[in-house]
Amino acid sequence: MSVAEITASFPIEAFREDLISWYKDNKxxxxxxxxQDPYKVWVSEIMLQQTRVDTVIPYFQRFLAxxxxxxxxxxxxxxxVLKAWEGLGYYSRVRNLQTAVKEVSTSYGGQVPSSPxxxxxxxxxxxxxxxxxxxxxxxxxxxxxxxNVMRVLSRILIVEDDIAKAKTRVLFETLVRELISxxxxxxxxxxxxxxxxxxxxxxxxxxxxxPVQAHCRAFEQGRQKELPVKVxxxxxxxxxxxxxxxxxxxxxxxxxxxxxxxxxxNLWEFPNLPVRYRGKDEEQTLVSFLESEWEVEATIxxxxxxISHIFSHLKWDIQLFTGYAHTKGRxxxxxxxxxxSEMEQYPFSVSHQKIIKLAKEVE
DNA sequence: AATGCGGGGAT
DNA sequence: ATCCCAGCATT
Numbered sequence: 001m002s003v004a005e006i007t008a009s010f011p012i013e014a015f016r017e018d019l020i021s022w023y024k025d026n027k028x029x030x031x032x033x034x035x036q037d038p039y040k041v042w043v044s045e046i047m048l049q050q051t052r053v054d055t056v057i058p059y060f061q062r063f064l065a066x067x068x069x070x071x072x073x074x075x076x077x078x079x080x081v082l083k084a085w086e087g088l089g090y091y092s093r094v095r096n097l098q099t100a101v102k103e104v105s106t107s108y109g110g111q112v113p114s115s116p117x118x119x120x121x122x123x124x125x126x127x128x129x130x131x132x133x134x135x136x137x138x139x140x141x142x143x144x145x146x147x148n149v150m151r152v153l154s155r156i157l158i159v160e161d162d163i164a165k166a167k168t169r170v171l172f173e174t175l176v177r178e179l180i181s182x183x184x185x186x187x188x189x190x191x192x193x194x195x196x197x198x199x200x201x202x203x204x205x206x207x208x209x210x211p212v213q214a215h216c217r218a219f220e221q222g223r224q225k226e227l228p229v230k231v232x233x234x235x236x237x238x239x240x241x242x243x244x245x246x247x248x249x250x251x252x253x254x255x256x257x258x259x260x261x262x263x264x265x266n267l268w269e270f271p272n273l274p275v276r277y278r279g280k281d282e283e284q285t286l287v288s289f290l291e292s293e294w295e296v297e298a299t300i301x302x303x304x305x306x307i308s309h310i311f312s313h314l315k316w317d318i319q320l321f322t323g324y325a326h327t328k329g330r331x332x333x334x335x336x337x338x339x340x341s342e343m344e345q346y347p348f349s350v351s352h353q354k355i356i357k358l359a360k361e362v363e
Numbered sequence: 364a365a366t367g368c369g370g371g372g373a374t
Numbered sequence: 375a376t377c378c379c380a381g382c383a384t385t
Contacts, residue, residue, distance in 0.1 A: 050368090132380070147380075189380095
């Protein structure tokens with residue numbers, strides 16, 4: 001959806017007023033809200049990156065006591081600065097902050113720049129932090145889109161783009177440029193974040209207490225819990241497997257039916273097993289496995305292929321061997337010796353279909 | 364467009 | 375356990 005489509009028929013002015021007046025009445029009394037000193041705003045915004053307000057408060061107070069001005073921080077020993085950050089995490093934040101503060105001291109005469117272009121060049125100042133400092137310290141109507149803002153606006157306007165994607169943040173920045181109060185951009189930006197922190201929370205938003213409930217499309221449709229859309233990134237784990245194309249004297253191949261539950265349930269496959277370390281005697285592991293599992297005596301030949309197969313949540317890396325079976329092994333419902341043409345009747349997963357294809361090429 | 368980077372609170 | 379937090383730099 002385009003920005004124009006999203007904001008069509010949205011009562012921008014009423015939304016602004018309801019949001020900002022709620023903010024002014026309900027905002028928390030936080031230590032970095034005592035004045036608009038750009039240095040203090042800056043420090044607070046860096047500390048608040050991926051870090052909760054309650055965690056930041058004591059760090060902010062100690063840090064400002066120790067480094068009360070930009071010049072104090074610029075001239076401090078890095079080790080002292082790191083010590084002040086100890087336990088807060090993401091330590092590159094504070095090393096970048098000191099680098100940037102030194103830059104401001106030498107290149108800008110100690111004045112934190114007030115243009116988007118210049119402030120964005122400072123180390124550690126990304127799109128969010130730039131907008132936050134510009135709007136809060138200088139009253140400049142720039143968007144400051146963080147996780148709160150994307151959550152709140154995705155619900156109010158029903159934006160279904162995946163907020164994990166980088167370009168979605170750009171979409172929200174464009175939206176905020178339309179919505180933001182030109183009279184009080186500081187309150188507007190902070191109000192969106194405050195709303196996200198206090199009312200429009202991730203799991204169970206307190207819609208009945210929400211000052212902009214009347215403007216919220218998600219609430220109207222009862223969809224607030226579906227938003228924002230965020231595709232969870234699953235760390236794809238690689239599983240190394242050794243498999244064997246096992247042939248007997250009749251030219252038949254051994255296949256096995258997978259368990260009735262779990263991954264690829266009831267599909268057929270070639271004998272295989274996970275190997276802990278790639279290259280560590282897969283052959284002998286296969287021989288032992290075939291013997292103990294199915295009483296098949298086998299000789300493993302050469303590795304003929306490497307098959308990679310990606311699932312949604314894991315990746316198989318299969319090393320395929322040829323093999324010759326001396327015995328038939330235990331008769332089982334889930335174990336069969338079949339010819340290549342008979343094999344066509346059995347369901348295989350794609351990764352094992354790749355093995356069939358290889359078998360046909362070998363024959 | 365992904366990934367690494369810290370640590371902790373809420374559910 | 376999992377999510378997510380006033381994100382950014384690097385690749």
